[in-house]
Amino acid sequence: MNLFQLNLSPGLVHPILLQLRDPGIQKDRLRFKFNLERLGFLLAAELAKTLPVQKVEVHTVLGKTEIPVPQQPPVLVTVLRAGLAFYQGFANAFDDADSGFIGAYRVEGESAEQLEIRMNYAALPDLTGRDLILIDPMLATGGSLLKVWQLIASQATPRSVHVAAAIAAPEGVAALQQHLPENSYLWLGALDQQLNEHAYIVPGLGDAGDLCFGPKL
Numbered sequence: 001m002n003l004f005q006l007n008l009s010p011g012l013v014h015p016i017l018l019q020l021r022d023p024g025i026q027k028d029r030l031r032f033k034f035n036l037e038r039l040g041f042l043l044a045a046e047l048a049k050t051l052p053v054q055k056v057e058v059h060t061v062l063g064k065t066e067i068p069v070p071q072q073p074p075v076l077v078t079v080l081r082a083g084l085a086f087y088q089g090f091a092n093a094f095d096d097a098d099s100g101f102i103g104a105y106r107v108e109g110e111s112a113e114q115l116e117i118r119m120n121y122a123a124l125p126d127l128t129g130r131d132l133i134l135i136d137p138m139l140a141t142g143g144s145l146l147k148v149w150q151l152i153a154s155q156a157t158p159r160s161v162h163v164a165a166a167i168a169a170p171e172g173v174a175a176l177q178q179h180l181p182e183n184s185y186l187w188l189g190a191l192d193q194q195l196n197e198h199a200y201i202v203p204g205l206g207d208a209g210d211l212c213f214g215p216k217l
């Protein structure tokens with residue numbers, strides 16, 4: 001797996017990460033979601049540079065030119081709930097993308113070892129031969145994304161697999177590196193220090209789903 005940390009535009013990415021992490025700013029729900037969307041768009045712009053293109057001829061009123069455009073639109077797959085705002089940034093970038101949605105959530109126990117991932121909804125297009133972008137702002141243990149990948153791999157073989165996260169822990173990156181196929185790429189806003197005893201990313205930003213939508217039961 002290839003790791004791409006988004007450090008090409010620090011002037012754009014770092015102020016967004018600062019606002020996402022700052023407890024005084026992140027409690028503004030509208031701004032938090034908008035910042036995830038903006039970060040998603042920036043990551044999508046970097047990722048798009050690696051997708052195969054084909055030249056299309058366009059005739060303007062004054063002449064003709066060739067423009068390289070993506071060979072085929074990618075498939076965007078996101079994990080509910082926290083994925084939604086981040087996903088929107090990718091959807092804004094890829095006009096004709098197909099999309100899939102997975103309902104998955106962590107059920108936290110007393111310790112990180114007792115963490116369970118429940119998956120109860122999946123609406124996916126055919127991913128055979130497609131460029132798949134798995135979109136989830138938080139990559140903590142990697143358990144949620146690996147469960148999603150297991151489901152996808154049981155149905156189809158994508159041409160390439162891109163995982164996009166706003167913030168990741170080294171533990172989650174290692175888990176993906178172990179289990180995702182060779183042609184996989186990881187796009188990160190930030191790689192943080194570690195997980196805490198409840199499998200939260202440190203320093204991270206807290207609970208992304210709750211910050212977007214409020215606490216769940």
Ligand SMILES: O=P(O)(O)OC[C@H]1O[C@H](OP(=O)(O)OP(=O)(O)O)[C@H](O)[C@@H]1O
Nearest residue numbers: 081082105106138140141142143144209
């Ligand atoms: O790498 P992992 O250890 O699996 O943790 C990451 C998952 O945790 C968050 O979702 P959560 O389960 O909190 O659900 P929510 O989006 O509904 O809040 C996040 O959006 C990821 O899906």
Ligand SMILES: O=c1cc[nH]c(=O)[nH]1
Nearest residue numbers: 140200201206207208
């Ligand atoms: O730090 C974390 C870990 C999982 N999910 C989150 O929202 N935050």
